[in-house]
Amino acid sequence: MEKKIAVLPGDGIGKEIVAGAIEVLKVVAEEYNHQFIFEYGRLGGEAIDVDGTPLPQATVDLCKDSDAILLGAVGGPKWDQNTPALRPEAGLLAIRKELGLFANLRPVQAISSLTDASTLKKEVIDGVDLMIVRELTGGIYFGSPRERREENGQRMVVDTLSYTNEEIERIIRKAFELAMIRNKKVTSVDKANVLESSRVWREIANEVAKDFPEVELEHMLVDNAAMQLIRAPKQFDVMVTENMFGDILSDEASMLTGSLGMLSSASLSANGPGLYEPAHGSAPDIAGQNKANPLATILSTAMMLKYSFNLIEEGNVIEEAVNRVLEKGYRTADISEENTKLTSTTEMVEQVINEI
Amino acid sequence: MEKKIAVLPGDGIGKEIVAGAIEVLKVVAEEYNHQFIFEYGRLGGEAIDVDGTPLPQATVDLCKDSDAILLGAVGGPKWDQNTPALRPEAGLLAIRKELGLFANLRPVQAISSLTDASTLKKEVIDGVDLMIVRELTGGIYFGSPRERREENGQRMVVDTLSYTNEEIERIIRKAFELAMIRNKKVTSVDKANVLESSRVWREIANEVAKDFPEVELEHMLVDNAAMQLIRAPKQFDVMVTENMFGDILSDEASMLTGSLGMLSSASLSANGPGLYEPAHGSAPDIAGQNKANPLATILSTAMMLKYSFNLIEEGNVIEEAVNRVLEKGYRTADISEENTKLTSTTEMVEQVINEI
Ligand SMILES: CC(C)[C@H](C(=O)O)[C@@H](O)C(=O)O
Ligand SMILES: CC(C)[C@H](C(=O)O)[C@@H](O)C(=O)O
Numbered sequence: 001m002e003k004k005i006a007v008l009p010g011d012g013i014g015k016e017i018v019a020g021a022i023e024v025l026k027v028v029a030e031e032y033n034h035q036f037i038f039e040y041g042r043l044g045g046e047a048i049d050v051d052g053t054p055l056p057q058a059t060v061d062l063c064k065d066s067d068a069i070l071l072g073a074v075g076g077p078k079w080d081q082n083t084p085a086l087r088p089e090a091g092l093l094a095i096r097k098e099l100g101l102f103a104n105l106r107p108v109q110a111i112s113s114l115t116d117a118s119t120l121k122k123e124v125i126d127g128v129d130l131m132i133v134r135e136l137t138g139g140i141y142f143g144s145p146r147e148r149r150e151e152n153g154q155r156m157v158v159d160t161l162s163y164t165n166e167e168i169e170r171i172i173r174k175a176f177e178l179a180m181i182r183n184k185k186v187t188s189v190d191k192a193n194v195l196e197s198s199r200v201w202r203e204i205a206n207e208v209a210k211d212f213p214e215v216e217l218e219h220m221l222v223d224n225a226a227m228q229l230i231r232a233p234k235q236f237d238v239m240v241t242e243n244m245f246g247d248i249l250s251d252e253a254s255m256l257t258g259s260l261g262m263l264s265s266a267s268l269s270a271n272g273p274g275l276y277e278p279a280h281g282s283a284p285d286i287a288g289q290n291k292a293n294p295l296a297t298i299l300s301t302a303m304m305l306k307y308s309f310n311l312i313e314e315g316n317v318i319e320e321a322v323n324r325v326l327e328k329g330y331r332t333a334d335i336s337e338e339n340t341k342l343t344s345t346t347e348m349v350e351q352v353i354n355e356i
Numbered sequence: 357m358e359k360k361i362a363v364l365p366g367d368g369i370g371k372e373i374v375a376g377a378i379e380v381l382k383v384v385a386e387e388y389n390h391q392f393i394f395e396y397g398r399l400g401g402e403a404i405d406v407d408g409t410p411l412p413q414a415t416v417d418l419c420k421d422s423d424a425i426l427l428g429a430v431g432g433p434k435w436d437q438n439t440p441a442l443r444p445e446a447g448l449l450a451i452r453k454e455l456g457l458f459a460n461l462r463p464v465q466a467i468s469s470l471t472d473a474s475t476l477k478k479e480v481i482d483g484v485d486l487m488i489v490r491e492l493t494g495g496i497y498f499g500s501p502r503e504r505r506e507e508n509g510q511r512m513v514v515d516t517l518s519y520t521n522e523e524i525e526r527i528i529r530k531a532f533e534l535a536m537i538r539n540k541k542v543t544s545v546d547k548a549n550v551l552e553s554s555r556v557w558r559e560i561a562n563e564v565a566k567d568f569p570e571v572e573l574e575h576m577l578v579d580n581a582a583m584q585l586i587r588a589p590k591q592f593d594v595m596v597t598e599n600m601f602g603d604i605l606s607d608e609a610s611m612l613t614g615s616l617g618m619l620s621s622a623s624l625s626a627n628g629p630g631l632y633e634p635a636h637g638s639a640p641d642i643a644g645q646n647k648a649n650p651l652a653t654i655l656s657t658a659m660m661l662k663y664s665f666n667l668i669e670e671g672n673v674i675e676e677a678v679n680r681v682l683e684k685g686y687r688t689a690d691i692s693e694e695n696t697k698l699t700s701t702t703e704m705v706e707q708v709i710n711e712i
Contacts, residue, residue, distance in 0.1 A: 084549075119476050143514070197514070251583050
């Protein structure tokens with residue numbers, strides 16, 4: 001199989017972790033006789049510095065012309081004081097919108113060799129295996145008007161949460177499709193006792209559910225969901241929700257495993273290339289020190305192989321290699337504990353490759 | 357001191373827990389020579405049944421004519437299928453708005469005799485003492501337009517997050533005032549990398565901070581806050597945020613203590629009476645069975661004594677009584693564990709009274 005992968009290392013630790021993940025992909029390609037062609041583009045802070053915009057057109061073109069996208073992370077204090085449009089995150093929001101990446105998949109799986117890293121009790125998280133499906137190109141992130149105003153002599157400010165029925169339907173349908181290949185349960189999270197958009201969301205979820213009679217659908221209010229994720233996370237299989245709720249809940253859920261350094265993500269569109277990135281940020285404080293945890297990025301490439309290229313076995317091989325490395329006690333600083341082996345970024349990559 | 361207290365028992369377990377809390381208040385009144393006059397009103401489901409509306413005008417008048425309001429809880433399956441305007445929660449939203457209850461205070465304190473009840477590790481929550489200050493009468497809960505539309509032949513739906521600068525300023529100021537009598541740190545939670553309203557929020561927080569040079573102000577993005585609450589909750593003193601973020605984060609934070617049955621809340625206005633209620637719901641499944649935990653409601657009356665009547669000693673007496681009862685091992689079903697004494701609602705109230 002020949003595939004073209006757009007690589008956007010981004011800022012901070014982005015370059016190191018992406019370099020490591022690409023080494024892993026190359027080994028898999030050799031082992032299984034595939035050809036992965038990597039082409040590089042700029043996004044975020046680096047793009048602001050070089051191109052004067054966080055998402056240059058060349059990067060958009062590169063991505064559209066690829067089969068999948070591997071992203072490191074963007075952002076850093078250097079650009080924090082910029083105007084909103086010239087901040088690295090603006091590039092992230094823009095690429096999601098440009099490529100129609102409406103479905104953000106955030107799997108959260110307890111890794112038994114790591115359960116001590118969590119602040120939650122072992123018995124609460126042992127066996128957790130859930131997937132948050134977050135709507136990524138609509139809602140209050142993109143609605144208009146979003147502006148400061150003066151009304152009756154009062155200064156005020158407005159943001160708008162808006163969704164077309166179609167946008168709601170396609171993300172909920174995606175959640176049901178995922179539930180079909182998982183444990184056949186969808187928890188749709190909304191705030192239907194307050195928001196009109198949530199009422200529409202709930203109605204559409206009930207409609208879509210009719211096409212998936214094998215899947216159990218449950219509705220949960222977002223405040224309750226924020227509790228239940230800590231109280232009893234094993235109750236969840238697929239959780240689907242709108243953009244802002246998904247932002248909050250997926251970061252909350254990431255704490256179940258104890259470290260953001262282990263969590264991968266995929267952002268999928270209807271027909272175009274999917275984008276794969278670690279759930280964590282660019283960690284400028286440890287950039288360039290060969291300390292960053294490359295596992296979330298490596299696990300993101302496993303998602304890429306599975307979701308974009310349908311290379312299920314190859315994806316599994318990577319995931320199993322990561323598990324074995326952890327079982328052997330190798331740990332980057334973010335997940336290190338007593339009686340484990342402190343491991344650098346490049347060593348960790350080597351260990352994973354050894355296990356493939 | 358003579359005070360008039362409006363009592364709104366509401367639905368489900370509301371009547372039992374409010375009855376218990378009033379007994380406690382009566383004992384305190386006797387002990388300290390105050391006169392509390394209780395007058396009853398309807399809110400929520402009961403009001404829908406009797407008055408045809410979740411918030412009858414008589415209840416509004418009663419509240420406005422009182423020095424403080426004690427609320428049980430509203431809601432139940434009986435009214436779940438009603439149209440939004442005829443649901444019990446609509447009464448809750450309406451009373452907040454009618455009485456201008458813009459500041460919702462939700463203290464979260466680890467109770468050492470109860471730390472085993474949490475799903476978080478003991479060392480993570482031991483010593484937690486934070487207060488979430490949630491804006492309660494603005495934001496996406498009340499903004500307009502909020503409607504379904506058709507645009508370019510597409511069905512869509514819109515909700516609006518809006519704030520006047522004044523609304524933002526008064527809640528942030530309240531948070532700083534509270535920090536001054538606590539540990540002098542304010543964490544302002546927003547989503548300034550996405551929302552225009554959050555950018556205004558952050559600017560105003562920086563302005564208000566100038567009036568409180570002794571208080572440390574920190575800004576935190578809401579997704580990060582959702583993580584930090586689980587990762588390291590002891591870092592927080594006062595956390596202030598807008599309505600919807602506050603709804604989610606305060607319920608998430610409530611899990612730190614292991615049971616919603618222990619958490620009190622106060623909702624304050626600029627000049628009018630404050631409203632005090634437990635953070636939990638009406639628990640229709642156990643209503644009328646003398647099983648409900650009255651402690652959150654009892655602790656809410658302690659907040660009432662302190663915040664509305666400035667009766668600090670009397671409030672402390674109630675809090676200390678509750679602590680002693682827990683130390684002696686009395687537990688309602690929601691917090692019962694091995695080697696504790698299973699206690700009914702009425703017995704629990706008696707135990708608290710014995711300790712006063
Ligand atoms: C950087 C920010 C705009 C972004 C978001 O809120 O979507 C981030 O938090 C994420 O979840 O990818
Ligand atoms: C019942 C609901 C409308 C309410 C809210 O979201 O404000 C509740 O969750 C709360 O926090 O008091």
